[in-house]
Each structure stands twice: as C-alpha cells, then as structure tokens.
Amino acid sequence: MIMPVVLSAALLVLGLVIGPFLGIVVDRSVERLRPRPEHRCTSCRTGLGPSSLIPVRNWRDRCPRCHHHKGVRYPLVDGATALVFAGLGLRFGSVWMLVPYLLLGVVLVVLSAIDTETHLLPNIIVWPSFFAGLFLILVISGQRDYADGIQSSLLGAAVFAGFIGAAHLIYEPGMGRGDVKLSLTLGLFLGWLQPDPIDTTRLVLVTIIVALTGGGLVGLAYNLIRSKGRAEIPFGPALAAATLAAVLVSGTLMDTVSL
Numbered sequence: 001m002i003m004p005v006v007l008s009a010a011l012l013v014l015g016l017v018i019g020p021f022l023g024i025v026v027d028r029s030v031e032r033l034r035p036r037p038e039h040r041c042t043s044c045r046t047g048l049g050p051s052s053l054i055p056v057r058n059w060r061d062r063c064p065r066c067h068h069h070k071g072v073r074y075p076l077v078d079g080a081t082a083l084v085f086a087g088l089g090l091r092f093g094s095v096w097m098l099v100p101y102l103l104l105g106v107v108l109v110v111l112s113a114i115d116t117e118t119h120l121l122p123n124i125i126v127w128p129s130f131f132a133g134l135f136l137i138l139v140i141s142g143q144r145d146y147a148d149g150i151q152s153s154l155l156g157a158a159v160f161a162g163f164i165g166a167a168h169l170i171y172e173p174g175m176g177r178g179d180v181k182l183s184l185t186l187g188l189f190l191g192w193l194q195p196d197p198i199d200t201t202r203l204v205l206v207t208i209i210v211a212l213t214g215g216g217l218v219g220l221a222y223n224l225i226r227s228k229g230r231a232e233i234p235f236g237p238a239l240a241a242a243t244l245a246a247v248l249v250s251g252t253l254m255d256t257v258s259l
Contacts, residue, residue, distance in 0.1 A: 008089035011102075015085035019078030020053040022106060026077060026113045029122050042071030073113060080109050084244065091248050096144065097192075100136045101247060104189050108240040111182065115236035121178030130185045137192055148195035156191020157184045159204045164239075179235050186243045193250050203246060211235070211242035 024035050027042075039052035041063035048070055052058050059075040062068065084105040092098040107129045115121055134153075141149045164183040168175040187204055194200040215238030222233060 004090050004093045007094055008086045011085035011089040012082045015082030016055040016078055018085075018106070019081040020055055020058070020074065022081055022110050022113075023074045023077045024053075025110050025125070026073065026117075029110075029124055030114060030118050030120055032124065039070060039074055041066060041068065042073060043068045073117070077109060077113050080112075081106070084109060087244075087248050096140065100133070100140065100192075101189065103136070104133065104185075104247075105244070107185065108244055112237040112240045115178070115234040119176075119232070119234045121176070121182055121236050123181070126178060126181045126185070130181070130188070133185050133188050137188060141192075146195070149192050152195050152197060152200040153188045153191040155197055156189075156194075156200050156204050157187035159201055160184070160187030160190065160208065163205075163208050173232065175235060179239060182236060182239060186239060190243060190246060190250075193247065203250060207242045207246040210245065211238045214238050214242060 020039070023039055024037075027040055028035055036047065037050050037053060038047045039058070039061075040047055044063060044066040046063050046065040048061060048063065052061055052070070052074075055078055058070075059078075061070045063070055085102060088098065088101050088105055092101060107125065111121055111125060111129075114125075137153050138150060141147065141153075160183040161180055164175060165180045168177065168180050186207075190203050190207060191200045194203050215233065215235050218238065219233035
C-alpha cells in the first residue's frame with residue numbers, strides 16, 4: 001500500500017498537471033465554446049497557444065496582443081487543484097473511495113472559479129456532475145456491498161437540497177437555483193461518507209451552517225472594504241469550500257460536534 005504522504009505528494013503534482021486543463025473548462029464552459037488546447041487572455045480573450053498549458057512556468061505569461069498578464073485565474077485554479085488533490089490523498093490514502101472524491105474535487109474547483117467570476121453555476125457542468133456522481137456511487141457501492149452508502153448518499157442529497165432549496169424560496173437573491181442544483185451533488189458525496197442516517201443528517205447540517213457562516217462573513221468583509229455600493233457575493237464557492245472541509249475532517253467532525 002502506498003504511504004499517504006507519498007500518495008499526497010504524487011497527487012499534488014498530478015493536480016498541477018491537470019489544473020491548466022481545468023482552466024480551459026472554466027474559461028469556455030459558460031459561453032459553451034468548443035475546447036481548445038490553450039488558455040485565453042482574461043483581458044482581450046486572445047488565444048495564448050499550447051505553451052500556456054505548461055504548469056507553473058506559464059504563470060508569468062503575458063498576452064502578445066494587449067501585453068497584460070493573462071490573468072490570476074489560471075494559477076489559482078492550478079494551485080487549488082493541487083492542494084485539493086493532496087488533501088484528499090491524505091484523507092483517503094489509496095482506498096477505493098479516493099477516485100470518486102478526486103472527481104468531486106475537480107468539480108468543486110471548476111464551479112467555484114466560474115461562480116466567482118460570473119455568478120453562474122452552468123448546467124452543462126452541474127447536471128453531468130450529479131449524474132456521474134450518482135452512477136459512481138451506485139456502481140462502487142454495489143461492488144463493495146455497501147448498500148447503506150447508497151441510502152445515506154440519497155438522504156444526504158435530499159437533506160442538502162431541501163435546506164438550500166428552502167433558502168432559495170425564502171430569499172432568492174441570496175441563494176440561486178444553481179446553488180440548489182449543486183447541493184444535490186454535494187449531499188450525495190457527504191452522505192456516502194456516513195452510512196448511518198443520523199450521522200449523515202448531522203454532517204450535512206454542519207456543512208450548511210459552516211457554508212452560511214463563512215459565506216456571510218466573506219460577503220460582509222467584502223462589502224465593508226468596497227467604497228461604493230453593495231455587491232452580491234456568489235454562494236457556490238462557500239458551499240464548495242464547506243463541503244470539501246467536511247469531507248477532509250468528517251471523522252473528527254462527527255466526534256466533536258453534536259446537533
């Protein structure tokens with residue numbers, strides 16, 4: 001069995017390699033453009049060629065047309081992917097649950113970047129992620145004789161989407177439909193960690209509380225710093241961050257938090 005530290009280091013490198021390709025998805029999915037093997041300048045949208053996909057080295061690239069830096073989005077996506085992969089490697093080791101949660105990590109990084117820039121969670125990513133996650137959970141749970149995992153994942157999706165959906169109905173400007181749809185996927189993967197229905201419900205509720213608290217504090221701080229007006233803060237990144245944190249520390253969290 002691979003040592004967790006060695007696996008985590010390997011996943012860190014893998015995340016850096018995959019990150020530039022996730023940058024393509026972030027850049028093109030909202031406009032539904034055909035993927036091309038290059039980044040675009042975030043200022044003038046000029047294509048930067050295949051060399052822009054070389055991790056780390058490309059972070060200082062400048063656009064040949066407008067001469068601006070190509071944008072901080074790309075190194076942030078690269079770095080976030082690497083850190084998420086490394087953290088999941090430490091959390092799961094080389095066990096069978098690792099690959100599905102790496103795929104969840106990819107989805108969380110991509111959707112967080114898109115929502116931060118555009119305040120959108122595009123259906124072209126959200127729904128395939130949900131159905132792919134559901135498929136993986138059903139297949140792997142069946143192979144591993146983990147029927148309780150199927151039930152708890154479905155419960156997690158229902159509880160998470162139920163609470164976020166209720167918040168959407170109560171205050172639509174603060175909670176969009178995309179957040180509700182995303183919560184289905186988040187609930188699936190949170191529930192899969194806890195075969196007990198009570199533990200599943202507790203984990204989902206704690207995650208929602210953390211997301212609401214963290215998102216609210218970030219929004220408050222941002223609007224205090226702004227010199228003009230009030231800005232709406234996208235909630236998708238807060239949901240993603242809280243879910244990732246819950247996945248990484250779920251065992252300790254259930255032992256120390258009671259609801």
